[in-house]
Amino acid sequence: MDSATDQPPFRSFVFDRWLLQSDGTLMRDGHGVHVPPKELNVLRLLLGSAGTVISKDHLLDTVWPDADATEESLTRCIYALRKLLKDNKDFIATVYGQGYRFTCPVVELDVPSQTRTEAPLLAVLPFRNLHESAALDLQDAMIRQLTTAFGEALRVVPSGLMAAYGQLTDARYLVERLKPDFYLSGRCTLRDDPSQWSIELIRSSDHVLLHGQRLGGVDLGEGLGELTCLVAQRLPGLRPAETGCASYPALVAYLNGLCSVERHTPQSLRDALVQFRYSLQLDDRYAPVWCGVADVWLGQAMLGLCEPGRAMDEAHLAISRALPLDPGSTQTIxxxxxxTSLRGCEEAAQVLFQRCLSSADQADVHYFHAWHHWYWQRNDLALQSLDKCLSHDANCKRAQSLRVRLALAGDPREAVMMHRAKQGTRHAAPLDSGRRLA
Incomplete structure (x- = not known):
């Protein structure tokens, strides 16, 4: 235990373009800055209580516990820290008559995990009244959609576990074997027509129907969006009150935007931005929406639709809004x-990625990690991360697009074949852009 700060010495923090490592080295843009011991202790306290005021008396008693220090000593420390932060000196605000406050959003790393309520387990059963291959495709699409929409808040049984029991297995037997908390059962209202579904959300403990609804339309994405909204609204305890979206219409707009982002086309990204902006008009305190806005700008940069510098600035602004709302979220980090990587801070970026990869195994984390490796021209590692991403979501369009770009660094003919086989649409990402988006 660090007696000066009364905090574990291994704690590290990320704020804006800075990383305070556990050894006390302050990094910016990959360059280390030495921080003297007293200033380091004050900085750790400020970062650990970011957003709240720390009194001068508390700082003096904690940093100088065995010395009769005066306010002048603390003032000198604050001055030195502001000088180290240079153009970010306003991150340390003086609250006259009270103390000091750190104003920039801070992400704390290496925090011991707290006990969390286990996320509910949901099983999506194979659809009835549909040819086996089509039923399995629809089941996979639903599982991917729900996993993408809810992340760690909802555990969805992988389709591979259900496939082991066969297509014609009795639903009650399947539920008893898998032991989910809830399950979705459905059928196509017209035989072998996957555009119209009838879906039921059922509680497994007593097989009580919680909600039944007809879904679907001409567009599969619209049906999946309706399904996600149904689950979000009807599944008890899915959205914790302290971090959930306060407005159901705002949540619907967010989920529709999420579906559009997943399509990864120029038009779908424009549509997604409209949906996210509408969601923020209704509720601007739901962090995933700000992450969605960042994804739109990053996607536009990847597709060559806007100037990369502007895309990075807009995405960073959105993430800066998300951080104070949900600072520990894997999605945000x-x-x-x-x-952080695209701004040239490779070491700080890798620290953040390691935290994400150790706490969650999600397709989007592996995709962003692949982009990080690609930016630093580690194409082999980028391909490994893309393989992990696609193992979670085989139809991830943006991961497929990045694979094509990486293939261009090798055999162009292989890239063309991959482009035709995996994209298979007229909306594929351009193949002639450079390797680095900076």
Whole structure:
């Protein structure tokens, strides 16, 4: 235990373009800055209580516990820290008559995990009244959609576990074997027509129907969006009150935007930005929406639709809004890690990515990690991360697009074949852009 700060010495913090490592080295843009011991202790206290005021008396008693220090000593420390932070000196604000406050959003790393309520487990059963291959495709699409939409808040049974029991297995037997908390059962209202579904959300403990609804339309994405909204609204305890979206219409707009981002086309990204902006008009305190805005700008940069510098600035602004709302979110930190990398802070970015990869195994984290490796011209590692991403979501369009770009660094003919086989649409990402988006 560090007696000066009363905090574990291994704690490290990321704020804006800075990284305070556990050894006390302050990094900016990959360059280390030495911080003297007293200033380091004051900085750790400020970062650990970012957003709240720390009194002068508390700082003096904690940093100088065995000395009769005066306010002048603390003032000198604050002055020195502001000088070290240079153009970010306003991050340390003086609250006259009270103390000091750190104003920039801070992400704390290496925090011991707290006990969390286990996320509910949901099983999506194979659809009835549909040819086996089509039923499995629809089941996979639903599982991917729900996993992408809710992340760690909802555990979805992988389709591979259900496939082991066969297509014709009795639903009750399947539920008893898998032991989910809830399950979705459905059928196509017209035989072998996957555009119209009838879906039921059922509680497993007593097989009580919680909600039944007809879904689907001409567009599969619209049906999946309706399904996600249904689950978000009806599944008890899915959205914790302290971090959830306060407005159901705002949540619907967010989920529709999420579906559009997943399509990864120029038009779908424009549509997504409209949906996210509408969601923020209704509720601007739901962090995932700000992450969605960042994804739109990053996607536009990847597709060559806007100037990369502007895309990075807009994405960073969005993540800066998300951080104070949900500072420990893997979703937020993964995007912060990529932006940190694209700004040239490779070491700080890798620290952030390691935290994300150790706490969650999600397709988007692996995708952003692949982009990070690609930016630093580590194409072999980028391909490994893309393989992990696609193992979670085989239809991830942006991961497929990046694979094509990486293939261009090798055999162009292989890239063309991959482009035709995996993209298979007229909206594929351009193949002639450079390797680095900076």
């Amino acid at each position: 993964a995007r912060l890690a990529l932006l």
